[in-house]
Amino acid sequence: MFAKLNRFVKDLILVSGVGYLFYPFRKVLLFLYNLGLLTHWIHRNKRLPANTDYFTWGRNYEKRINGFEYILNRYQLRDQAFLYMEFGVASGVSFEWWLQHAQHPETTFWGFDTFEGLPENWGPFYKKGAMAHTEKAYVDTRYRFFKGIFQDTLADAIEQNRTLMRREGIKVILLDADLFSSTLFVLSQLYPYLKRGDLIILDEFNVPNHEFYAVKLFQECFYRKLEPVSALNNFYQTIFEVQ
Ligand SMILES: C[S@@+](CC[C@H](N)C(=O)[O-])C[C@H]1O[C@@H](n2cnc3c(N)ncnc32)[C@H](O)[C@@H]1O
Structure with a gap:
């Protein structure tokens, strides 16, 4: 009886088009939803x-360097070989810091970027x-740039370097691409190669509808937990260790 009523109400909602009442407010509703989640998460x-x-x-945007220094020391990254992947290189400020x-x-x-700006x-x-x-x-x-949108360049980069990816x-x-779409795309593609202890740096983590939302969906859809080890500018620049 309840199942029948449930189906009838759903059909009624669809046929009446009542959902259109919410359409103009979809962005603000998503923002409020994510803001609530972000506040709770923090x-x-x-x-x-x-x-x-x-x-x-x-x-203070310069503080993000403190986060880089923190993981460089904590994980002894000066003295070991590792794979550094940067998504969103732009003028190369962070890329150069890591190279040096x-x-x-x-x-x-x-380094991955369109070099033609945000898509x-x-x-x-x-x-x-x-x-x-x-x-x-x-x-x-030791460096290489992959020019183009991640959606076009990342699969080939992985395909041609499987040994390195699995090393x-x-x-x-x-992850400094700012956008929800770019961040979630990259995380989903890297998922098969992520290991416990890998580090993921988010440069704009506390933006509710973008990096925060992408990280939330990634963890939920791929059952992978990320633990914050560094959070600067009130979680704007957050670094996670893969669990
Ligand atoms: C905030 S800037 C990067 C800043 C840089 N890490 C630094 O420290 O100077 C963001 C960059 O992400 C790039 N980007 C965003 N989404 C992209 C995508 N899907 N494919 C390629 N590049 C993308 C843009 O072109 C832009 O240059």
């Missing part, structure tokens, strides 16, 4: 990261094409 996890500034007024600070000759650095709008302020930068060149032979040792993955 309050549950605020004491977890060993390296944190929660709570501090204001935002992780000196092991067998550390491999991959879609990011919120109301950053339009498609924002953050376009010319691809830089370095004398260091023992840590991976350090910097």
